[in-house]
Each structure stands twice: as C-alpha cells, then as structure tokens.
Amino acid sequence: MKADAIVQNGIVKTLCRMCDTRCGTGVYLRDGIMVDIRPNEDNPVNKGRMCNRGVAAIDLFYHPDRILKPRKRLSDGNFSEISWDQAMDEISARMLKIKKTYGARAIAAWKGEALGFFQQEEDRVDGHESAGLSHAVHVGDGRRDSKRCQAGGGGYAV
Structure with missing residues (x-):
C-alpha cells in the first residue's frame, strides 16, 4: 500500500497517532512507503x-488483515464489505431510531485513544446531548511526564 505522500523519499516530521500524547516522530519514506519510524529528538513532549x-505503528498500518472498508455483520455471523455511504446511512438511521425511541441519553460513543481531537471539539457539536460519551484511559501523558508508559517511556532513546 503506497501513501499519496508529497515526500516520496526522506523523513517527514509528524506526530504519532497511537495515543493522545502525540509524541513527535520522524517517518522515513522510501518510494512513498513507510520504512521506519523514529522519535523526534527536538520534540518537547517525548524528548x-x-x-x-508508536514503534509498532508501521506494522499495524501495513498489516494484511487491516480493515480498510466498512463491513456489515450478516445473519450467519460472517461479514460482508459495504460502501462507506451504505454504512453511514444504516448507522445514522439506527442511531436516529434509538434516539427517537429512548432519548438522546441512550446513545453512547467510544472515541478510542487516537481520537483525542474529538474531545476538544465535542462541546462545539450542535445537538450533542449524549451523556454516554467515553474515551480510552490515558496510560501516559507526555505533556506531564515524558517517562510514563505511552509517552516515550518504553525506552527507545535513539
């Protein structure tokens, strides 16, 4: 899988998306393909x-079993690939039905680790009335302590 990268060969300084800490990284590209990820020595978060x-991000990105398109569970328990439009239509219809039947507080959303930006925006979303909003526990936050588990604390000092 090739990335539509502006830089085809070289290092792109970016932020790791594997948790909310957003450690500074350098992604090494060869012919538009990620070949290595290393910590950014100049980043004040992970130092x-x-x-x-974070090191495992390449393996996850290129894993052969990575799901790239929505899948719908069939009556026999198997899954069938569907379009993004179909997935969004079906999910939104089901959520609206739940809201109409049971009220907005019946809807819960799991944000996961890598969607911390959503936390910053959630108060700005019109009509957001759900009390069931949650996100994963932050194992470490490099802004507070760069030696904690997920903030570069695993020890890969390069």
Missing part, C-alpha cells in the same frame, strides 16, 4: 523517546 506502541 527523543518513543514507546513500543
């Missing part, structure tokens, strides 16, 4: 360190 989770 040249990177946890195992």
